[in-house]
Amino acid sequence: MFNGPTQYASDVDSIMFFIIAVSVGFLVIVTVAMIYFIFRYNKKRHPQARDVKESAILEVVWIAIPTILVLFMFYFGLQSFYGIREIPADASNIKVIGRMWQFSYAYPNGKKSDTLFLAKGKNYKLDLITTDVNHSFFIPAYRIKEDLSAGKTNYMVLKPAETGEFDIACSEYCGLNHSKMYSKLIVLEENQYNEWLNQGINKNTDSTKTTNAAEKK
Amino acid sequence: MNKSADASNYVSYLDYKGKHTGIWAWLLSTDHKRIGLMYLMGIIVFFTAGMTLGALLKTEMLTAGRTIMDPQTYNAVFTLHGIIMIFLVIIPGIPAAFGNFFLPIMIGAKDVSFPRLNLLSFWLYIIGGVLALSSLFLQGGPIDVGWSFYVPYAIRTNSNVSLALFAAFILGFSSILTGLNFVTTVHRLRAPGMTFFKMPLFIWALYSTAWIQVIATPVVGITIVLVILERMFGIGIFDPALGGDPILFQHLFWIYSHPAVYIMILPAMGVVSEIIPTFTKREIFGYKAIAYSSLSIAFIGYFVWAHHMFTSGMSDIARAVFSLFTFLVAIPSGVKVFNWVATMYKGSIDAKVPFLFVAMFIVLFSIGGLTGLVLGNLATDIHVHGTYFVVAHFHYVMFGGTVMILFAALHYWFPKMFGKMYNEKIAKFALVFIFIGFNTMYFTMFILGYQGMPRRYWDYLPEFHNLQFISAIGAFIMVTGFLILIFNLLHGLLKGPKAEQNPWGGVTLEWTVPSPPTIENFDEIPVIEHGPYHIYKEGQIK
Missing domain, CATH: 1.10.287.90 (Helix Hairpins)
Known part of the structure; x- marks a missing residue:
């Protein structure tokens, strides 16, 4: 419906x-x-x-x-x-790391980003970790959230069905800039995603430089 | 004891001259009516403060980004708004003000069992309130942790958390001592012939509430002490950095704070069960069903606390169990609403101000209860957890429920307490303002929450602007309504016409004594033969 x-x-x-x-x-x-x-x-x-x-x-x-x-x-x-609690056998693991006041993501091949990239139609298991206080990882469009509880690792399972950009918000109060703790989920077609994922991994040093340059801007 | 009911000997509790004079005649009075009245003043003052803070929050939400304050101030304001409204207004609210005043009179007693302890409770309440507010002006700055004090943030922030926790600890004792006093009073001081099942329903509600206060409040007291120890001495209990478990804090906090919701709502339900018979001239429909539903609410209410933690990473089985119990606790509340409405059937309804507040309560409380189903359901709760949806839900239940009934009780017992009458037309006018403002403000928040607006946010995304703006306008309309209500009551108090002994045709014992009552309530302790509502059965009242 x-x-x-x-x-x-x-x-x-x-x-x-x-x-x-x-x-x-x-x-x-x-x-x-x-x-x-x-x-x-x-x-x-x-x-x-x-x-x-x-x-x-x-x-x-x-x-x-x-x-x-x-x-x-x-x-x-x-x-x-x-x-959404059953972990599919083919799910790839991505780490979601929360700290005051931003999310960052670590992919299985060692790549890191501040925006969550996923491929359409694939299964994912997100491991939710916080380095300081409690946060909550909320994707409103996906109707899904789970806390990042200090001292333990929670998880969340999802399978994007459409490409596009979606907001990610922190929904557990975490201090001064709680309301600024937004991030983005970008869902790509699988081939684009793989291209993005492997970009910079082979030439690791270059990519660190470009990310740093991008952050400075 | 003065045995003559002679009018010339009549001295009301307001005019009575005792050992102390001037302000001390009030501040050191052990008379339950004077203490009740002082609580009422305190509650109205704190409510006005809390409402002002709430209005500031809503003003900040008029535009995205900064409107009138920076994020640190916003975080402190919503924390204080929560602490004041929960610990200083809603929890003491009806029991401390109206319970103190009317419990002894309605069971035919001269005072509570321990009048001095009662005065101590009042002083603890004031000390706790002052401590909570003083964190505003002391070094370290106002606390910014939210009223739920979630660790590890509450351990790590530099603001005055220990002071506010200590305030809550003291307020807890005020609550426990009042509970103890009420339980003893109901057991020991009922008038001859008044068995438990001949007590008015309000007394039943106060009695159940008093037990929850005595049993559940110590849990939060201990939790508070643990957090203070952890902050001051670095003992690892809740902070994982010290080897503690933050989820343990959430469990301990909600084990008290969920039953506390029933401390807040049960007395209100008791008032509703008094007001409806008075204005419909009918015995409450399903007296037993209402009594049993209170008991089941109190019982099941102890097993639902973890629905506040559906996203905190509990085991999936725990989430399922707590979801099931949460759905089940909705049933007895529904039964109460059906019985209240059924009482109006074939009654002879006089829709005076207190009754209209109750009618408004039934609508708002139903919306609050029904949206609770969305929060009990695992799939939908995961989405709306920690959003404006939750904020709207508990304001419908706590504000639309308990506070509206506090207003109803104020208008119902005002003539008895002060011997004066307010202007009924202006009171109805205020009620309409409050109803429109309330729904404009909070209903939009349900929509915002479902669209993904998280709570406790100083800033918001541009797409939320229109609804945020409408909601803020609703808040201003409601504040206007509240101001009209208070000025009308103050005007009634100073210039209002004299009230009769029994202006509504009530049948409980407080309507058999003069308005305002004398210092010892009764010239002669009444002997009770029937339950209070028995008279409607015989059709003796027109």
Whole structure:
């Protein structure tokens, strides 16, 4: 129903839609009933309150229906979430390193960058490490985040389905420039990606120079 | 004891002359009503301070980048806003102000069990409040860690974290002692004939809350002491650089702070269960269902804390278990809402100001509760965790829930507490402002959060500008509403007409004593034969 940049993002949007639809239903029932009662049983129209017998059936009904609905919500969420916790066998490992207040990335072949580059259609496992306080690695368009907890390594699995540029934000408060701790994810076609990945690796010294020059600008 | 109910002997607690005079007659008073009133003043002052800080945050969000303050100031302001609103307004809020004032009267007692301890609690509250605020002016600068004090940042920042933690520690004791006092009072001082099941529902709510205060607050006290030890002596408990575990801190913090949410909301639910019968002239529908749902909320509420930590790297099984319990805790709250609305069916509804605040509460609290489903769901929570969505959700529950009911209680019991009446038309006007401002401000934050706007951000991306701007405008509308509300009450206090003993036709014991009550509440301790709402069953009240 929804078209996100990953299959998982579309799933999250569908679950969100389901929860919101149910919620709006309940909210409308409660609000409309209340407003109707306030007018219909107003003191002027209805001067004498009537005693209403308590109804066990009614109580059971309005416990049972919400319980069934929330169990469905729980199940959908769990199923979808477990899907992104399984590490695919062919996933490449990339290290995400957070420090106050920037992210940097280390690729399996030794390459490093300040922008996360990934190839479309490939599986990735990101290892999340912080060198100081807690941060959180959040890709809003992918509907995904995981904390960089001090003293341990968390992970996140993803599979980009579209090329493009996406924002990465820190979403765990980490001090002065927390709100500046943005980074970018750039998804390339596989051949472009491989070209980028191997660029500078063979002639290592040159690439360090160019990165340094780029940073100075 | 003065046995005559003679009008000429009537001296209200406000005019009573005791051992001390002037300001000391208040500051050293052990009268539960005077202490309750002083708490109420303190809470309103701190709320105004917290709201001003909140308005400053929203002003900063009018534009991206710097509007009125730099990031360090912004971080300190949102931290103080959180600390003031949580520890000085919402947690003491209804129990300390209205609980102190009305608990003894509603169970037919002259005072709480330990009046001096009660005064000590009040002083601890004031000392804690002053310490928390003084970090603003001392060397090191105002704290910038957020009200949740997450380590390792709270260990490493140079700001006055130890002082603020010490303040929270003292406030915790104020809370524990009040809880102890209330539990003892309910057990020992009920009027003859008032069994537990003949107590008003507000007393039930205060009683349950008092137990949570006594049981859960020490956990946060110990956690605070551990953080202070770690900061001062470098003992490795939470900071991994010293060999500690930061996740342990999060667990300990939320083991208290999630049940604390029920310390905040249960008394409000108790007030709702008083106001609805008074203005519908009906016994609360599903008294037992409401009572059992309170118990299940309090019980299941202890097993949901780690939903605050879904992204912190817990095991996947732990995430599943806490997600399931979080969904289940939503059910009893839903049951309460259904029963409250059902109570209005075939009632005789007099939609006065306190009732309208309750009606507004039901809408706002429902939105807050239902968006909680999004946060209990693992897939959607991972996305909105740590964003404006969460901020909007807990403001709907805590502000739209607890604080709106604090306003409702203020308008409900105002004539009893002061013997004066406010202007009802202006109060309704203020209510409309607050409702419109509230939704404009916080509903936009749900959308911002889902679009990926992280919380505690001094700056934002250009695409968020329009909604941020609308949200800030909503905040200004709401502040206007609050100012109208307070000025109306102050005007009522000084110039308002005299209030009757029972202006709403309430049936609980506080409406059987004069407005304002005498120093000892009752000339003669009443003997209770029926539960308070029994009278509606017999159709004796028109």
